[in-house]
């Protein structure tokens with residue numbers, strides 16, 4: 001499986017979260033089983049569905065070949081946009097239904113859908129455009145977009161449990177995926193089928209849904225970390241850049257993706273996300289991206305040889321300084337000066353996706369020599385960027401906020417030089 005940060009195989013940064021079981025509440029989803037006679041051969045034939053209570057055991061297994069994974073569709077989800085999942089009952093009952101049901105009941109979901117519609121209406125933030133070279137279609141800013149602007153807020157149209165790849169025979173899984181897309185309302189179905197395919201991998205089994213999943217899907221976490229992949233039709237139009245100007249976050253409570261700008265963007269500039277871990281040299285990035293079936297033509301990869309060498313040198317220094325600043329032994333050379341240089345390198349390299357981590361290390365480095373003012377200055381920058389880029393996880397945000405409230409109580413305070421406390 002290919003690793004793309006978010007895209008299928010992608011999410012290198014694995015968002016971890018603990019799922020607490022909620023009492024079961026009625027699922028907003030209809031569970032559909034396919035009747036054998038109407039198993040769609042090519043995904044175009046309209047399948048005939050049985051609702052849960054109408055299906056007997058034989059029918060349940062007729063098309064899926066499994067009773068562990070089923071096709072769940074809610075045609076009314078997110079203002080009638082609709083969503084389909086190929087997943088287990090346990091995911092639907094616990095991770096999806098309960099969470100969404102609570103949102104439905106509290107009206108959060110309706111409010112979120114309305115707010116998201118406003119993002120689109122107010123926005124006109126971007127337009128799809130055919131890009132130069134081998135990139136296909138991409139998104140381009142239609143107006144100046146300041147850093148931190150929410151430009152996309154959308155749920156997926158199709159979600160598939162990754163373990164179905166191991167447990168369900170290919171043919172049955174492909175049939176379930178086709179049935180799932182076939183059950184979507186027309187708009188979501190045509191957007192899903194309109195995504196880039198192209199048989200990049202040569203192994204899409206000639207199946208148009210599988211092909212789109214392999215080219216466009218993002219890894220998400222529902223019940224376990226990184227357990228599903230999902231098609232988001234707008235975010236999927238965003239091309240990769242090794243120095244992107246946008247980031248995305250998945251919110252499992254509303255099952256939605258949010259995409260933010262992380263740099264000021266000029267009108268006409270392409271909006272990009274990173275499919276990979278960005279702290280990597282040119283060769284490392286090239287190798288990973290090639291496993292995705294394309295050669296990256298972003299501005300960092302198109303630099304002349306000398307520019308690429310400079311950038312690789314900066315990546316080497318970023319790694320070295322990070323190691324030093326993470327070393328809390330007596331031999332550590334992690335000083336505030338080194339931390340300032342680290343932050344500068346991130347800025348020069350335009351690595352805004354991960355700069356929050358550099359600021360966090362810098363806040364500790366200042367705190368370690370009991371420089372309260374600069375520790376707080378760095379911590380507030382860490383939070384400013386971290387709120388946009390630290391995915392899903394509250395851990396780093398919480399730790400940094402606690403640090404800001406009481407730096408002297410943090411485990412790093414006074415740990416280096418300037419009056420050791422241990």
Ligand SMILES: C[S@@+](CC[C@H](N)C(=O)[O-])C[C@H]1O[C@@H](n2cnc3c(N)ncnc32)[C@H](O)[C@@H]1O
Nearest residue numbers: 135136137196236237238239240294296297298
């Ligand atoms: C998720 S899609 C992005 C949207 C796609 N360009 C389209 O037309 O729908 C990923 C595909 O876009 C192309 N692509 C994305 N970023 C690229 C880049 N930096 N350089 C070259 N091709 C890129 C590759 O073909 C890749 O498989």
